[in-house]
Amino acid sequence: MATTRDYYEILGLPKDSSAGDIKKTYRKLALKYHPDRNKEAGAEEKFKEISEAYAVLSDADKRAQYDRFGHAGIDAQYSAEDIFRGADFGGFGDIFEMFFGGGSRRGPMGPRRGSDLQYDLYITFEEAAFGTRKDIDIPRTEICSTCSGTGAKPGTSPKRCPTCSGTGQIRTTRSGLGMQFVSTTTCSTCHGRGQIVESPCPTCSGAGRVRNTRKITVNVPAGADSGMTLRLSGEGNTGEPGAPSGDLYVVVHVMEHRYFKRVDYDVISELPISFSQAALGEDVAIDTLYGKVKMNIPPGTQTNSVFRLRDKGIQHVHGHGKGDQLVRVIIKTPTKLTHEQKELLRQFDGLSGGKKSEGDEKDRTEKSKKNKGFFEKVKDAFEG
Ligand SMILES: [Zn+2]
Ligand SMILES: [Zn+2]
Missing domain, CATH: 1.10.287 (Helix Hairpins)
Incomplete structure (x- = not known):
């Protein structure tokens, strides 16, 4: 459903474009391809694509995530709806309604969706480089298994609420100025559930939900870096009956490595050598993420010289290519002779x-x- 093309390419803009340029270009393209104005085949698809590109690139957080991790970074953190949510599409109607239909938005009366949860996941440098699976314990609310969420003691069942006749809502009609005003409020007897429990479930005391710690497996992709957020759809707190659960957001934190530092996808390391090695040259063994490799120090090497080991860096998170390892040579000057x-x-x-x-x-x-x-x-x- 979401596009796989490069967002900058879709808008025909360079990567360092200003927010103003992105907005201007979006307006121009949106005018050209809006389905109300352009009836050509493929115009709607095209309009959808430029709207998605604009939704991501016009939001500083989403753009930063995209610049660092590409589509994988966006897909991991945002649902299809979330990509569009919050973007300012100017005068182009309600894009959200257009793509996701009116049903996506729940009125204030309906059962509430479960809340989202956040978890900070700490992983090692190597786990980030190669990807890892982690089991994490998440305390969250879940549907009570004793009563299957009804809140009623097993063997009994909830009764239809007499106040609202099971609708969960109270409609009041008021007349004035020759017109009728209808307002709807949540039923206070059943709190909108439409049912009341006479003998509450002993496990959840009638709430229908309980607090549980659940083991969840998280797949961290190879090339992940600190700040990457993984969205686990539906793994947040459970919603009210009839409403979906929230999502779980796992924020990745990469711990420091003893020898390696990371800059984008390159691995930086330092190599201390003696001044005779620097003067005379030598083959040395270098630690890389992929084991030891041989590197030649040419005669006359100066301190702070940097040598590049191709493809010994970190796998790009969207799958193509690897960074390099950059080895900085530090010449040790002896202190005690x-x-x-x-x-x-x-x-x-x-x-x-x-x-x-x-x-x-x-x-x-x-x-x-x-x-x-x-x-x-x-x-x-x-x-x-
Ligand atoms: Zn229960
Ligand atoms: Zn009621």
Whole structure:
């Protein structure tokens, strides 16, 4: 029912469009495709699509959720009705009524829908990256199983309310100014239920509902991030008889990782190396979400250099592609030096400090041989 096309594409707008541009473009397209004005085939579908795109992009929260998580983020958090709810469609009639019919809106007299619940779910970095199933305990009101929600003691049944004759409503008619005024109020004897219980159910004391803790399984998709909200339809508190239950909203919180940080879908890590590794270069083993991989540190690497490991980041939540891992190299400068290390560093200073030797070819070869031996010693001394 909801579109799978990109919302920005539907409106023909770039991702960084201002709220004003989104509104202007919607008005232009809505005028063109409104079914009252455009009788061409497909116009209504098109109108529905642009209205959905506008409903999401004109709401700061929905737009942020869409920009981060795509359609998956919207579908997880909002029902088809919720997507349209609250949007300002300007002068284009009641879009809500048009798409969902009058029945979606309940009058103030009808039985009340159960209330929504919210649950904060804490998951690890890896669980967010790869997705996870969690069983959570949700305390909520449910229909009493002893009386099946009637509130009457088993073996008895509720009686039709004598005040309202079972309608739950009281109509009063008043005349004045040559007209009749009809007003309807909720029956105070049965509180709108149309029935009264003479012998209440012992389990729920006649309420028809009880408080229960229910285990619910939540599927967190791979690529989820802090702030993502998952909607579990009908898993909230139970409604009054005849009305639907509320929804359960699970808000995802991702705990910090010891080594990894996340920026969008990229994983950021730091790699401390010794200054001889940086100077001489080396292959090192890097921890990634997918196990250890080999990475080459080229000779002469500077501190804060960043190396990119392609596709070692996090799976996009809408299914295509992965981020990268970015490895920032930090060169450790030794703080406590042994006598031998100090001696080597002095030699190093001497070698690189440009004590220009006026030597011939033979002299240079000698020196490079000496250097090689020197760096071996440096490696041994600093990477022990
Ligand atoms: Zn009961
Ligand atoms: Zn009544």
